[in-house]
Amino acid sequence: xxxxxxxxxxxxxxxxxxxxxxxxxxxxxxxxxxxxxxxxxxxxxxxxxxxxxxxxxxxxxxxxxxxxxxxxxxxxxxxxxxxxxxxxxxxxxxxxxxxxxxx
DNA sequence: AGTTTGACTGGAG
DNA sequence: CCTCCAGCCAAAC
Numbered sequence: 001x002x003x004x005x006x007x008x009x010x011x012x013x014x015x016x017x018x019x020x021x022x023x024x025x026x027x028x029x030x031x032x033x034x035x036x037x038x039x040x041x042x043x044x045x046x047x048x049x050x051x052x053x054x055x056x057x058x059x060x061x062x063x064x065x066x067x068x069x070x071x072x073x074x075x076x077x078x079x080x081x082x083x084x085x086x087x088x089x090x091x092x093x094x095x096x097x098x099x100x101x102x103x
Numbered sequence: 104a105g106t107t108t109g110a111c112t113g114g115a116g
Numbered sequence: 117c118c119t120c121c122a123g124c125c126a127a128a129c
Contacts (some may be wrong), residue, residue: 027111044111045111059110062110071110
């Protein structure tokens with residue numbers, strides 16, 4: 001790990017994800033950057049996939065850079081659609097409209 | 104300590 | 117739109 005407390009990293013990831021408003025999404029890379037790890041998108045993915053059952057984190061609002069849903073997690077698309085996220089034909093988030101703009 | 108793996112990324116075919 | 121490939125980096129094995 002890059003830092004002595006990876007737990008802090010996980011905590012920050014959860015915090016950022018919890019702040020994503022309904023109908024909006026963020027990419028792994030964006031979350032990584034927000035918590036101070038610009039090149040650790042995979043670590044974000046690992047953090048979210050390792051979350052304990054019953055967590056209150058809307059991890060489904062995090063998608064990959066192409067606006068694609070996780071390959072091993074088909075339910076994600078349905079969850080997003082239920083919140084009003086716009087999807088293209090084959091399961092692509094319309095990032096242009098739904099990516100959370102922090103600027 | 105070396106190898107494999109992955110809820111990634113971006114580009115090419 | 118889909119798959120494959122190379123680059124990437126920390127965790128898991």
